[in-house]
Amino acid sequence: MAFTQKISLTTITMVLTMSATLAGCAEEKVAGETPIRPVKVVEVTTPDQGRIMQYSGAIRSKTEIAMGFRVDGKIVERFVDIGQSVKPGEVLARLDSVDYELSVRQAEAELASAEKQVEIAQRALRRAEFLQGKSATSQSALEQSQLAFEQAVSLRAAAASVLEQTRNKVAYSSLKSEVDGIVTAVSAEAGQVVAAGTPVVSVAAAGSMEVEIAVPEVDIAVFKPGKAVKAHLWANSDLKLDGKVREVAGSADSRSRTFAVRVSLPDDPRLLLGMTATVTAKGDDAVPAYVLPLSALSKQDGKPAVWLVDPQTETVRLRPVVVAGFSDDGVRVTEGVAAGDLVVAAGTQFMQPDMKVHLFEGDMQRAGEVVEAAPPAAS
Incomplete structure (x- = not known):
């Protein structure tokens, strides 16, 4: 019995000693190695041409006459x-x-x-x-x-x-009829007694087409009379026309709180009344900007910044940027990045200056197409 108790104490002592030795080795290994973190990256491409606004409306005649008997x-x-x-x-x-x-x-x-x-x-x-x-x-x-x-x-x-x-x-x-056009409305029927001037038939004059769109107050300052815009038809995506803002309503609609804007279009036989058209306009003060994912945005001293990846050293560094606004695809950056830069698109909260990251050539995607890099190899 005494011999058995002695062996047990000796075994426990050896196990504790080996455990302490292995723990020390593990701590020494962790302390001596730099962690490599996988990242999501995007490649900065060419800048856009500024914020683009699109509004849809129906094609109508510039001149529509409500005709009635005199x-x-x-x-x-x-x-x-x-x-x-x-x-x-x-x-x-x-x-x-x-x-x-x-x-x-x-x-x-x-x-x-x-x-x-x-x-x-x-x-x-x-x-x-x-x-x-x-x-x-x-x-x-x-x-x-x-x-x-x-x-x-x-x-x-x-x-x-x-x-x-x-x-x-x-x-x-x-x-x-006083004009060459198309009947757009009939307001009276045979057998009806009408007073002088009562509208009976409405005729849209041919050869003067326009599209009417509803613009919210946040963008109405962009649509000024004479401004050049682009228009394309839903029925014919290949047909793109150069339009010009002809008239802007002086007050907003009481219900929708939008302003009616009329855009004149050139004569084209393919334009038919009632077709749906989309008007595309660009702000007069729009500046080119690089579009990055919103998740790529970080901060430095309370100001916006992004983490750039150096493909040679596979390290990251923080660079301040200037944000011009936001788009459907992300954040618009006007200064701080250039075409070809690699930007960390996700996990920016874990980044530190000169941190090693795991990056492969196949993981470099263009801005707007975020792909996760491969995980690091097991040590």
Whole structure:
């Protein structure tokens, strides 16, 4: 029993001694080696051309006319529908013109009567002038004849004007297109009684296309009248047109809080009313910038910075940068990096100056395409 207890104590002593020796070796190994950390990197490419704004809208005509009759009456015929092309002078709709035609006949009769009165007054004036030359009548009688003749002439002119007006009303009972265009809206049907000026048919004039977009107040300062923009159609991605801002609304929409902006487009037969177009604009003060992942951004003394990787020494160093803003792909940097630089894209919180990192040639990706580097080999 005593021998067994002695062996056990000796064994325990040897185990503790070996454990202490191995622990010391492990501490010495860790203290003597520099840890190598795997990183995610991106390669800085060419800078962009600044912040790009895109807004979509519908193509419409620059000039759209809501046409209505110049007289009131009952619509008896409508000859056009939405989407139909019309030519100048083409009849769009017609009113019941019976009453206006009767008014024409009445005006014609009144004009004929007025002309007879002029003939009678003219004969009376000539007779009075003859008698005055013979001293057979007074001067006042002659003056009365002259006034009667002048009055008859005035009544004839008034009757002629009334006749012309009634004839115009008959002509106005036919609604005719004044432009070459396309019908975009129909507001009245046959059988409906309309007042003068009530819109009946709307026609969009051909040859003057534009796209209307809604711009939020944060970007409205960029869209000034005369600014050059680009436009492309959803229906035809190959069609890209040079547009120009024609008009900017003076106030925001009460519901959407956006401003209506109209962009004029060049004439092109492929443009059709109602098509969807996207307008692309660039800020006047936009500066080129390198786009980096947002995760690559770090800080140095409270200012933005990024960690650069030296591929020769496979170490990292911190470099201050100037941030111009943000985009859909990340952060836009204008100063501090150059094309070809390798930037740590993730794990920046673990980086320290001159830290060794594990990097392979195949892990170098362009900005915006972040790929994790391979893990270090087991020691």
